[in-house]
Amino acid sequence: GDSVTQMEGPVTLSEEAFLTINCTYTATGYPSLFWYVQYPGEGLQLLLKATKADDKGSNKGFEATYRKETTSFHLEKGSVQVSDSAVYFCALLYNQGGKLIFGQGTELSVKP
């Protein structure tokens, strides 16, 4: 069945470091892909999305490109801030309007 695999955390970085969180997926067909962020004690927020191959989603300095050939959707940010400390979830949506399938989440901790 459809699934999402993320790199394990926690990931600890210093402020202004470069961030990559790997995400790969298994799906039949052409899913839409998402990154959600969960700040401590809060619900999930949609960070960015891509709906077809080669699309690049971007928001708040974060980027991810939908790579069909490698079935990947890696999250990147050039310079992280302490306020980026959160848990990041990669997710796929196979049927439009249907259920999201989440990866296991990657905890990011940014130190000043």
Added chain:
Amino acid sequence: SAVISQKPSRDICQRGTSLTIQCQVDSQVTMMFWYRQQPGQSLTLIATANQGSEATYESGFVIDKFPISRPNLTFSTLTVSNMSPEDSSIYLCSVAVRSYEQYFGPGTRLTVT
């Protein structure tokens, strides 16, 4: 996007009791979803709640344990019945605003003792 609120935000309940969680959206939406996030885990879909029809449950979740109501296009409830400590989780509702975007409520943190 959509603004979603949930009540209660957290609760501590005794085993064997039931808790009803409310989800309110600031606009009319067709599809609402209920997810569970167990401690330190990812999110798992419990059921899809569509107005005017029975909820559709995912494998491993049953209506007797997690009855859902969807009386209109802005509101839904999830009841966690006959609770046990294993039901301690965060329960989140989400809505599909456009066909490929879902927005989540702040969650209800449930602890069963």
